[in-house]
Each structure stands twice: as structure tokens, then as C-alpha cells.
Amino acid sequence: MQRFLDLFIAGPILFVALSLGAGGPAAAAMMGAPVSLAPLVRAVAPVVVGITVTQAPGTPAKSGPAGGVAEAAGSGFIISRDGMIVTNDHVIAGAARIMVTLNDGEQFPAKLAGADDLTDIAIIKITSPHPLPTAAWGNSANAQVGDWVLAAGNPFALGNSFTLGIISAEGRDIGDGPFDHFLQLDAPINPGNSGGPAFNMAGAVIGINSAIVSPSGGSVGIGFAIPSNSARPIVMALIAHGEIARGWLGISVADPSNGAGQGAQITGVEPGGPAARAGLTAAEIVISVNGQPVAGATALTRAIASMAPGTKVRLGVSDNQHIFDLPVTIDRRPVQLGE
Structure with missing residues (x-):
């Protein structure tokens, strides 16, 4: 199991284009797949944010090959027009400085508003001169194995990205904490996706991307999201009180x-x-x-x-x-x- 919070190294990145195979949109429609996710992506993209973190003094310094500079990265999504953002606790734990990048490229410093390490959920707050778009919570109890899911986030600090997959399993316990009860997703998700939303096809958040199982540290199609019905009451309590008294x-x-x-x-x-x-x-x-x-x-x-x-x-x-x-x-x- 690996958390998504990772390090990105300044330097060249090789991109490999993969063929989608024969069949095209007609074959996809016959199989029940959406012909295009463009309308859905346009609708939800504004609520997805990238997060970069500068670690507090005393945190062991990390660098890449040949002394490359490393910086922690993660994801989140906006839940209030005044700038409340949901992410993972492990994304911002120990942070001295948090910066949020909106989908349109605007950047804002963020402050920690509340965190709960046992559920790996945190709330950060930005102050914008204009009201912000907000994500809608979905009902994860209605999610079924086989349902389509759109994973969003900031993989490898490249910027907002979207991937499509299905819910592979429910109620997964991966030994990561006392409140493990994850949705297992096969949508490709990678380091930097931590804290990003998993949307259903109606554009509602049904999960918070939080962990992967991978021998290599990259996506192998086994990712885990905190179900929205588990996350939402924690989020509301953190907004109200800043912490969960346990x-x-x-x-x-x-x-x-x-x-x-x-x-x-x-x-x-x-x-x-x-x-x-x-x-x-x-x-x-x-x-x-x-x-x-x-x-x-x-x-x-x-x-x-x-x-x-x-x-x-x-x-x-x-x-x-x-x-x-x-x-x-x-x-x-x-x-x-x-x-």
C-alpha cells in the first residue's frame, strides 16, 4: 500500500501514447461505456485543485537524482464558496506552507482548518476575491461494483487530470488504519492524486482518493477511495471544530x-x-x-x-x-x- 503523497523531481518526463484499440465510440457505447466524458469533465473540473506543500523545518530533506529539487504534491476539491477544500491529512501533515492551484491556474496560499489523522481527512482554507465553485456530495451507499467512476487530481504535480474506471470492490480493509472501509477503484491514479475526488457519472463526489497498492509506486489499477458517506460527517465536524475529539x-x-x-x-x-x-x-x-x-x-x-x-x-x-x-x-x- 502506498499513499499518493509523493515527490516530483524537476526534469524531463517521457510520455507514451497508448492506443485505445479497435472499435471506437460505437463499440464503447455498445459495451455501456460513455461515448465522451467531455461534458462531465467540463462540469467538475473547476472544483478540483492541486496542492503543493513545503515541509516544516526539521522534516528530513529529500532530493532527486543528481541533487534535483523535490517538492511534495497532492490534490483536493472545493466544498464551499468561501474556499474550504477537502484533502488527505497525509498530504498536509507537517506542512510549513501550503499552496493551492485552481483549475484555471490561479494560486492561493492555504491555511489548515482541521485534520483527523485516523480517517486521513483534512480541511484547508483559501481566501479568494470571488466566490468559488463547489463540489456536490454523492451518496456512496448507492455506488455499486461495476459503476463507472471518474478520478480527478494532480498526478506527479502535472496539473489537473482525469481518468475513467469502475468501482472494483467495496468495503476494502488494507490495514492502513482503524477506519479502513475503502471503495476499490481501477481508474488509473498515481502519486499526487491523494485527496482528489472520485466522481460518479452525475458529477457528484462519491469518494476521496487516498491510497494505492503497487509494487512500483505507480498505478497498476488498484486504488482506494474513502467513501463519501464516511467522509462527509468528518468533513463537517472538522469545519465546525477543527478536529475530532476521539x-x-x-x-x-x-x-x-x-x-x-x-x-x-x-x-x-x-x-x-x-x-x-x-x-x-x-x-x-x-x-x-x-x-x-x-x-x-x-x-x-x-x-x-x-x-x-x-x-x-x-x-x-x-x-x-x-x-x-x-x-x-x-x-x-x-x-x-x-x-
Whole structure:
């Protein structure tokens, strides 16, 4: 798995033109493919932006071959006329300077308005002298495997680009975080596409392009997008509050080593954290939260992180096959820490 945030190197780029094969528009129409996406692209292009990031001091410097200058790049899309833009958290994490390039070439500095690393969603804000076009949210629950999808973004920092594919699968968990539930797309997407929108054929955003699986680092037709129905409430909360207050137990966990497959085994306990105060210790296994079975370490992280700090929970705990209930009051999750 690879995030799309990547580095682009100043220098020559070789472009290879590929034939679309025999058949032409008539054959495409017979197969159910759109004859032309030009009207759709014209309609949605103004909401797609390119993002370039200068890393904060202290970030390890990176350069290309022969000392070429490298710069981080990503994508986003406008969701309010006053300049709110959705992107990925990993695109802007650690940024000292964020620049946004609109589809017409206008450039604006941007400020971070909110971010949530667990869902990899961030909001940045630009100030434009004129109202901006906005993307429309689609209902990802209506998306089906086999539906056409138009992926947009800023691959390799070349500028806004569009590719066509289908939804290949739903509900994919790629081990990238506790809230993995991606749409899998086969539309070609590459480094620099992170944070860009995935549109349905009505021009509504049904996903945020976020990750690829590739042995080479480039598109092999396996990309992943955060579904719009998962992203939209996070976006609204970030606009309202700048962050998501998430619950935290103060433990590190792994899937049980006994092969049972259920529960989350505690591998470490944060001194002074909620778990330590409640008496949880390493090697114990959390098997339920408020009576609901825990199906592994990721499931426990997801359950706790979804709760508000200060929530009182009842954990089912197994210690050498002795099962007991333990009340715990969860705390606020520190940035970049575990459960």
C-alpha cells in the first residue's frame, strides 16, 4: 500500500501514447461505456485543485537524482464558496506552507482548518476575491461494483487530470488504519492524486482518493477511495471544530497470539492512562466493549476512537481464560498515539 503523497523531481518526463484499440465510440457505447466524458469533465473540473506543500523545518530533506529539487504534491476539491477544500491529512501533515492551484491556474496560499489523522481527512482554507465553485456530495451507499467512476487530481504535480474506471470492490480493509472501509477503484491514479475526488457519472463526489497498492509506486489499477458517506460527517465536524475529539484507552494492542482470532491482546499500557488507572495489564485480552464482541485489534481501536472522551465503557477482559468485566472511563486521544 502506498499513499499518493509523493515527490516530483524537476526534469524531463517521457510520455507514451497508448492506443485505445479497435472499435471506437460505437463499440464503447455498445459495451455501456460513455461515448465522451467531455461534458462531465467540463462540469467538475473547476472544483478540483492541486496542492503543493513545503515541509516544516526539521522534516528530513529529500532530493532527486543528481541533487534535483523535490517538492511534495497532492490534490483536493472545493466544498464551499468561501474556499474550504477537502484533502488527505497525509498530504498536509507537517506542512510549513501550503499552496493551492485552481483549475484555471490561479494560486492561493492555504491555511489548515482541521485534520483527523485516523480517517486521513483534512480541511484547508483559501481566501479568494470571488466566490468559488463547489463540489456536490454523492451518496456512496448507492455506488455499486461495476459503476463507472471518474478520478480527478494532480498526478506527479502535472496539473489537473482525469481518468475513467469502475468501482472494483467495496468495503476494502488494507490495514492502513482503524477506519479502513475503502471503495476499490481501477481508474488509473498515481502519486499526487491523494485527496482528489472520485466522481460518479452525475458529477457528484462519491469518494476521496487516498491510497494505492503497487509494487512500483505507480498505478497498476488498484486504488482506494474513502467513501463519501464516511467522509462527509468528518468533513463537517472538522469545519465546525477543527478536529475530532476521539476516545483513548492508553494501550497498544495486537490480534491475539493464541490463534483464537477474537479480541485484542494488550501489548503495552501507557503509564497514567485510562487503562493503567483501571488496572489493565499487558497480555490480557479485551474481548468485548459494552457487551459487543471485539473482532481483533483494529476493531477495538475503531470502537474506542469512535467514542467521545469521558465516556464510561465496560470492557470484557480475559486473563489466562479468567473472564471479568472492567469499567473504564476513556480519555481524549493524544495526536499520533494509539488506542
